[in-house]
Amino acid sequence: MLMEADGQQGTELGSVSVGIDGEDxxxxxxxxxxxxxxxxxxxxxxxxxxxxxxxxxxxxxxxxxxxxxxxxxxxxxxxxxxxxxxxxxxxxxxxxxxxxxxxxxxxxxxxxxxxxxxxxxxxxxxxxxxxxxxxxxxxxxxxxxxxxxxxxxxxxxxxxxxxxxxxxxxxxxxxxxxxxxxxxxxxxxxxxxxxxxxxxxxxxxxxxxxxxxxxxxxxxxxxxxxxxxxxxxxxxxxxxxxxxxxxxxxxxxxxxxxxxxxxxxxxxxxxxSRHGGYLIFTLTTTKACINTAKEQVSQKLTRNARLAYEVSRTLIFELPTAEVKISEVFFFAENVKSQIQVIDWAVTSATLEQVFMKVVAKAGITAEALH
CATH class of the missing domain: 3.40.50.300 (P-loop containing nucleotide triphosphate hydrolases)
Structure with missing residues (x-):
């Protein structure tokens, strides 16, 4: 047991349990x-x-x-x-x-x-x-x-x-x-x-x-x-x-x-690094090209691409960094223009905010509750 700074014996805090199922x-x-x-x-x-x-x-x-x-x-x-x-x-x-x-x-x-x-x-x-x-x-x-x-x-x-x-x-x-x-x-x-x-x-x-x-x-x-x-x-x-x-x-x-x-x-x-080992690839296209865009990402970049969000005509994918280099995303974005109409695109590393949203989403917390 710890001794408090005033020389009195502190309250016993009990044993620490580890290895809880599902614990990070x-x-x-x-x-x-x-x-x-x-x-x-x-x-x-x-x-x-x-x-x-x-x-x-x-x-x-x-x-x-x-x-x-x-x-x-x-x-x-x-x-x-x-x-x-x-x-x-x-x-x-x-x-x-x-x-x-x-x-x-x-x-x-x-x-x-x-x-x-x-x-x-x-x-x-x-x-x-x-x-x-x-x-x-x-x-x-x-x-x-x-x-x-x-x-x-x-x-x-x-x-x-x-x-x-x-x-x-x-x-x-x-x-x-x-x-x-x-x-x-x-x-x-x-x-x-x-x-x-x-x-x-x-x-x-x-x-x-x-x-x-x-x-x-x-x-x-x-x-x-x-x-x-x-x-x-x-x-x-x-x-x-x-x-x-x-x-x-x-x-x-x-x-x-x-x-x-x-x-x-x-x-x-x-x-x-631990929870966000992925690139964020944002692709905006036309409504008619949405499904083709999804197929192209899966076929040309990685089948493990995860569609994190789909808002109107904008698709946001998570691409595992173990499988996809950022240079490959640049190459894909230019070449896919022969298959679909690309209005806009961007690629970034995962941010702390994105990792945070991913972690809390596992607990069923909605985006509205975050602000």
Missing amino acids: EDVAAERRTVGRVSETGDSEHVIIVRGLRKVFPSTGGYPKKVAVKDLYMTVRKGEVFGLLGPNGAGKTTAVNMLVGYTTPTSGSALVGGLNIRKSMHLIYDMMGVCPQQNLLWDTLTAAEHLEFYGRLKGLSGDGLKTAVVAALKSVRLFGGDTGKKLVKAYSGGMRRRLSVAISLIGDPSVAYLDEPSTGLDIAARRNLWNTVKRAREGKAIILTTHSMQEAEVLCDRVGFIVNGSLVAIGNPRSLI
């Missing part, structure tokens, strides 16, 4: 990692989640809801870990258990060596949170918000003043009198940037950013990404997002959560 091998490997670092007390793994489960009881005639199912994962110091999933997948519920907003039904987690079931009062001192909904006071300025939260983190005097100015500058709320304006005068994007600044003031060792870029324009979003990149050193950061681009830019590793379960985990490149 990377998810199983993460489960084994949890078991190993739980036993050794590896200080590099700042967050260790072991079997977290949350069940909301039935109410108002609705059945009970299993929001998070036995979640196992770790986050290392200096790592940004992205939790991705459709709406209602359990991302925010998982974060809410880690930050103390809701109590787990079973399982537990260690944050900085402290058990969330018995030492949240100590964990609060080492963590920062940017919740999904801004928790701000309209009658305070941005600077006053940061001063308040800075004091909660133990800052005072010149150190507090310096931290407030740095935080305002990091999210571009320092120029002119912006930091001195009441928050009620702020736009939605400015409020979001302030929430991120609050989560990072005091240099916490753990930060939870729940959809931090919601409502931001492109320029503000990129500035936020730079802020997170600068802040990651020495911290363990958990980020939830609907933006696959954001996940690819910021996250060292990501985990896909579907229906409360972790179904895939790894760095973005490895996930694309």
